[in-house]
Amino acid sequence: MTLRLVILLSGxxxxxxxxxFSAGAATGVHTPAxxxxxxxxxxxxxxWRRHHIGYEPVGKFTITISxxxxxxxxxxxxxxxxxxxxxxxxxxxxxxxxxxxxxxADKGTYTWTATAKTLALARVKDxxxxxxxxxxxxxxxxx
Numbered sequence: 025m026t027l028r029l030v031i032l033l034s035g036x037x038x039x040x041x042x043x044x045f046s047a048g049a050a051t052g053v054h055t056p057a058x059x060x061x062x063x064x065x066x067x068x069x070x071x072w073r074r075h076h077i078g079y080e081p082v083g084k085f086t087i088t089i090s091x092x093x094x095x096x097x098x099x100x101x102x103x104x105x106x107x108x109x110x111x112x113x114x115x116x117x118x119x120x121x122x123x124x125x126x127x128x129a130d131k132g133t134y135t136w137t138a139t140a141k142t143l144a145l146a147r148v149k150d151x152x153x154x155x156x157x158x159x160x161x162x163x164x165x166x167x
Contacts, residue, residue, distance in 0.1 A: 053093040053110050058138035062088045063164035071161045128152030141166050
């Protein structure tokens, strides 16, 4: 295979995988209105270390949740990190996809409670420790 073909195929694979998580991609899931919006929280180094994670940045994290079920997340000093899709919505629960960057292999399920100003998530089932910390360590505040 020529280098040009390898580059072309690699680019097509990247475009294809990115399209699966684009803002316009429909999942058939209607995100509950109280979840939709921009949410922030601060995660300390001590919190990451309590969960035996030493590679994540410390500071303000932001997630944006769209009506279409896309959850983008951003970290301190690094900006955009990756995104998840809401795959299913239950009574007070959501199931999210593995992140688009492939860091976690499986989906996760969380219960949620939201007010006009706060969002709290609690793990039901998720084996991805960084996502568990991001979602459950403390409360998100509407930005």
